[in-house]
Amino acid sequence: MNKNLRIVCIEDDEILRMGYESILSGVEEFNFIKAYASYDLARKSLETxxxxxxxxxxxxxxxxxxxxxxLIKRALPNTSVIILTVFDSSELVFEALTLGAGGYLTKDSSSSKIIDAIKEVSTGGGAMSTNVARIVMRSFQKNLNSPLTKRETEILERIANGQTKPQIANDLFIEQETVRSHVKNIYTKLDVNSKYEAIKRAKERRFI
Incomplete structure (x- = not known):
């Protein structure tokens, strides 16, 4: 494994930034360069x-x-990016991986998991939290002939997991009215009249 891996953290929560710096600066193989509160603040310095x-x-x-x-991958094609976030929706996971993320961890990951993930992506591997890996595995087990769009599937999965429309709207950065519209389309496509029927039918047909 490479020695003295150069690491930058971009995280808006000051306490988390300090925590990551404290953890990673203590690892012999790591060289923690800097932590930024946003990409906009990091942008001009990243190449340096x-x-x-x-x-x-x-x-x-x-x-x-x-x-x-x-933007990071374009400027620094040899740099590995690990998403470290509270969000673990399938849509965000797959978008991040499609855009070039080398790993996707949730913020409840242990210090050792984060350290191992950095080492893993630095050698060309991929790193995921257990729950994120489960999302990826489930995607391969779904019925590919589902009439639901990716967004509709995501919303129905969240409903099945007990989330409310306001929670879904907040997590997916969309309006509540947009969520209601998607739910209406889901009911129509599955020919059901309630969320319970929608969940049951979707699970029976492996749409979620």
């Missing part, structure tokens, strides 16, 4: 920082993590 690995939050002021990800 020349990190091997960037820990990147999704929800930040200004440019979001998902918006920043392709």
């Amino acid at each position: 920082d020349n990190p091997d690995v960037v820990l990147l939050d999704i929800q930040m002021p200004g440019t979001s993590g998902l918006q920043a990800l392709p």
Whole structure:
């Protein structure tokens, strides 16, 4: 494994930034370069920082993590990016991986998991939290002939997990009215009249 891996963290929560710096600075193989509160603050310095690995939050002021990800990969194609976020929706996971993320961890990951993930992506591997890996595995087990769109599937999965419309709207950064519209389309496509029927039918047909 490479020695002295150069690491940059982009995270808007000051306590988390300090925590990551404290944890990672104590690892012999790591060289913690700097922590930034947003991509907009990091942008001008990233190429000079020349990190091997960037820990990147999704929800930040200004440019979001998902918006920043392709910009980072374009400027630093040899840099590995690990998404480190509270959000673990399938849509966000797959968008991040499609955009070039080398790993996707949730913020409840242990210190050892984060350290192992950095080492893993630095050698070309992928790193995921257990719950994120489960999301990826489930995607391969679904019925590919589902009439539901990716967004409708995501919303129905969240409903099945007990989330309310306001919670779904907040997590997916969309309006509640948009969620209601998707739910209406789900009911129509599945020919049902309630969320319980929708969940039952979707699970029976492996749409979720």
